[in-house]
Every structure is written in C-alpha cells, then in structure tokens.
Amino acid sequence: MSTLVPLLTREQIDWLPERAREVVEYRKSGLSLNHIQGCPLDCAYCIRHTYGLWDQRQPRALMSDTEAVEQLVSHRYFQPHVTPVQLFNRATDPFLPNVRPHTFAVLGDLNARGLRNHVLVITRHAMKPAGIDRLNQLVNLKVTLLFTYSGIEDKRIEPYPSHVAAESLKLMSAPSERKYRTVLYWRPLVPGLNDTDEHLDQAHALSLHADATVFTGLFYRDQIAEYYQANGLPEPYEETARRKIVPETLEQRVLAAFSDSTSLFRKTSCAVSYAHELPDYNGHYGIRELCDICPLSQLDLCQRGHHVPTAERLREVARDLPEARGLVVVDITERAAVVSGLSEEQPRYYLQHALGFQVHDVRHPHHAHRHGRADIGWKDTPTDE
Ligand code: SF4
Numbered sequence: 001m002s003t004l005v006p007l008l009t010r011e012q013i014d015w016l017p018e019r020a021r022e023v024v025e026y027r028k029s030g031l032s033l034n035h036i037q038g039c040p041l042d043c044a045y046c047i048r049h050t051y052g053l054w055d056q057r058q059p060r061a062l063m064s065d066t067e068a069v070e071q072l073v074s075h076r077y078f079q080p081h082v083t084p085v086q087l088f089n090r091a092t093d094p095f096l097p098n099v100r101p102h103t104f105a106v107l108g109d110l111n112a113r114g115l116r117n118h119v120l121v122i123t124r125h126a127m128k129p130a131g132i133d134r135l136n137q138l139v140n141l142k143v144t145l146l147f148t149y150s151g152i153e154d155k156r157i158e159p160y161p162s163h164v165a166a167e168s169l170k171l172m173s174a175p176s177e178r179k180y181r182t183v184l185y186w187r188p189l190v191p192g193l194n195d196t197d198e199h200l201d202q203a204h205a206l207s208l209h210a211d212a213t214v215f216t217g218l219f220y221r222d223q224i225a226e227y228y229q230a231n232g233l234p235e236p237y238e239e240t241a242r243r244k245i246v247p248e249t250l251e252q253r254v255l256a257a258f259s260d261s262t263s264l265f266r267k268t269s270c271a272v273s274y275a276h277e278l279p280d281y282n283g284h285y286g287i288r289e290l291c292d293i294c295p296l297s298q299l300d301l302c303q304r305g306h307h308v309p310t311a312e313r314l315r316e317v318a319r320d321l322p323e324a325r326g327l328v329v330v331d332i333t334e335r336a337a338v339v340s341g342l343s344e345e346q347p348r349y350y351l352q353h354a355l356g357f358q359v360h361d362v363r364h365p366h367h368a369h370r371h372g373r374a375d376i377g378w379k380d381t382p383t384d385e
Contacts, residue, residue, distance in 0.1 A: 003098045005036055005059040013062055017052030020091070023062055024075045026346035029268045029282070030084030030120055030353075031077050033106065035068035036061050036099055037091035041124065041160040044233055045188060048091050050223045059092045065105040073113065076321065077350045084118040084269070084281055084353060085110070095125040095168075104134050111138040118272060118281065122185060124148040124160060127168040135172075135180045144272045145172055146185040147210070151194045151202055156233055166206050173209045181275035184210040185268070188218035190236045195250055200257035211275035212263045215254055217246035255293060262295040274298050279305025283357040286335040287366075308334060309355050317354045321347050336360045 013021060023035045038059040039048065048056070063071075072078060072085065087106055088094040094103040107119065119141050135143055147169040152158045173182040184207050189195060207213040218236060225235065258264040265271040267290065269282035274294075278301065284290050285302035294302075309317075311329040314337055318324040326341035336358035342348055345361070352359045360366055 004101055005038075005061050005098050007061045007064070012060075016062075019051045020053050021062070023068060024072050024077075025090070026077050026349040027086065027089070028345075028349060029272075030086040030118065031072065031075065031349075032086040032089055033068055033072050034088060034090045034092075035063050035065070035071075036088055036102055039092045039096070041093060041096075043124075043160070044157045044231070045218055050221055051091065053091055056091075059096060059099050061102070065102050065109065069106055069109045073110075073115075077346065079354065081116045082353060083350075084120065084272075086120045086122070089120065089122045093123055093125045094121050095123045095127055095131075100131075107135075107138055107141065107143065111141045114140055116140050116142065118142045118144065118276070120144050120146060120268070120272060122146040122148060123168065124162075124165040125168065126164050127172055129171065132172065132175055132178070136175075136178055138179055142276050142278075143180040144183055144275060145180060146183045146214075146268070146272075147172075148185045148187060149203070149206065150186070150188060150190075151199045152190070154193065154234075156231070157193065169206065170209050173211070181211045181272070182209070183268075183271045183275060184213040186213055186215040189215055189246060189250060189254070190218050191247055191250055192234075193236060195253070197253075197257070200254060204257050204261070207258070207261060207264070210263070212265060212271035213258075213261070214265045214268050214271035215246070216266075216268070258293075264293055266290055266293070270294070273302075277301070279356070281356060282352060283355065286333075286358055288335075305356060307355075307357070308332060309337065309357055311337075314339070314351065314355070314359075317351055318347070321350060323347050324351070330362050336366070338362050 020037060023033065025032050025034065036059050037053055038056040039046070040057045077083065087103060088099065092099055103121065110119065121143065123145065124147065147165045149162050149165045149169070150158060151162050169182060169184060186203050229235065263274065265274065267282065267284050270280050270284055273280045280302050283306065285306040291299055291302070309332065311332060314329050315327065318327045324342060324347045327339055328341045330338040330340055338360050339348070340362040342361060348359050348361060
C-alpha cells in the first residue's frame, strides 16, 4: 500500500498564501492542477519562491484527488479534449514517492472520463519500471513525461542530481511500444553554470533517448534573486525578468551542438505536439522564425493546423469569460492576435488554446527572433511582433 500525502485541514488551508490556494491555474503551457504542494528537492530557482511556499518542503494535499479532478474539469477554462493540462508542475514533483499514487489516481480519473486532452507531467525524480505499465493503460489521454535535466553540478543550486532525471528518461523511453511520450526538458540553461561544450554534448547524447527535446532558460524573478542574494549564491544575471532568459550566443551554440537533430524545439508545446505527431497547440507556427529548426513533416502538420481567426471569432470565444469582457482586439496578423483589456494572463492562455493561435498582450510586445524570451542577453532588434 502506497503512502499518501497528509491532507490539510480547512484552517491550515486558510493560512496558506493566497496564490497557493489557487488549485487550478492557467499557465503558459496549459491549465495546471496543483492540489498537492511542497517539495524536498530544494532547487534554488524553484517557482515556489514566488508563491510564498518555499518553506513547505513536505508535500501536503489541499483536497482529495477526486475533488481536485472535479474542480479541474468543471473549471471555466477547461475544454474537454482541447485544453492542455499540467499536473503538479508548480509546487511539487509528481513522482516523489508519496505524490506518485496521487499522480496516477488523477491520470486514471481523467482517462476514465474518456478525455483526450494533452497532459504534461514534469519530473526530475527517479521513476520505476512499474510506471510504464500504469501509463500505458491511459489509452485516451495524450500523456507526455517531461524530464527536467540541467547538468548543473553546483549542489547549492540543485541538490538533487541531474543524472537521476537522465536515468528516468532512459528507462521510460526504452519500450518501443508506448502510449505516452517522453521529452528531454533541458532546463535551466544558465551561462557559466552548465553551458560548456561538454554540457551541450551530454545533453545531445541524452536527447537521443527522448521523443523530443526542448531547451529553455531560467525564470529569474525578483523573489528568486532575493533568495540567491540572501544565500550567497552566484547570481546568473544582473537583472530579473518576467520571461525565461536564454542569451543569443548560447542559443546559437545549442543549435550548433544539435545540428544533426530533427527533434529539438524552443517551445515546450512544440516538443510535446511533435512527439504526438500533432500541430502545435499553442499556434507558434505564425512566429515563423521559431520553426527554422523544425522537420518538414512537422512544419506541414502545423501549417495545416494554422488558421488566422477573425476579430469577431476572437470576441466570440472571449464572450464565455467574464474577465475578458473588456477585451479589445488591437491587431491580427499571420503571426498573432494582439489584444488589450485583459487584467491578467490566464484568459489570454484560454483564448490561445481555444483558437490554437498566438494571442499577445499589447502591454508585453514580443520581439522578432527572440522567441518570447526575456530581452536580457540579446542585441537590440528593431522589429516588434
Ligand atoms: S512547425 Fe513551428 S509551430 Fe510547429 S512544432 Fe515546429 S516550431 Fe513549433
């Protein structure tokens, strides 16, 4: 019998920071379910810093798995078979020994409902062979396991070694017949920490096991920078940013190291979609320069799935959301719809997934060739998307 995580009382839940109480939250790559929070793996750059949850090292549940699934599928942002779902990607690792049974319970419940949504499960933990059978039973869902691997050796930044994720990736990718897909989630790439030629070659060798690879940088937010400073950790950047940071020269070196690869992507949704032989569900195809590393078969798939919506269609989809009532369509091009009037990011992600098309906020312009990343480390380019 597996050990489950303790269930918090109502009173304990009321004491949690407000954002930690938000069990269903739209994040960039999907609607995220986080009814279990707390993690002992202590990665210094953990997003838990930004939720006031850094001190919560032991996983605890805010509700039962059944209640959580019910909240997810009845959420106004959830669209059956369409909305990509992410499980436990904010505040715990889904394959910690006492979180694992909850992960399988949620996946089993969603699958039993006949749902065909993408479900992304991101882990750096050790996995067991028994997990292969469990995941192969999920015949409806499109499950992708993403293995967080950085190659960072500094124990102050990542006390839990990267080679564990590497072994898990190999184990779970080994069966030739499987229902689920595997992605090498190569992150965070940080200049000076894990970007030597040797690091890049190791990641390349590992990528040969996975169905696809995505590389990305570090979310260096204010709260994470404060933690670095307070603990005397070497700071990777002089400033913080709301987007992930991948400097231009590092990206060029990554592309060179993977020049013989046809399964390297800049965007998580692209890697996941490619692994399932589907068009990118985030509609990145409009951002043409993102696709210059993509194989022709995938380009073709994405091109066929790329439909520029009319302003009327956008407003029609937005009508379902009270928080999008003030939506103004500023511009629509082949690349993206630019909107204003949304007070937060979550409804924007909803629109993006409902339409399979990029929706940008006029307040946060995307720069051409920067792939939606932070400006840090990139020379000035004159064009905005
Ligand atoms: S063709 Fe473009 S949008 Fe489609 S998966 Fe490749 S990079 Fe992503």
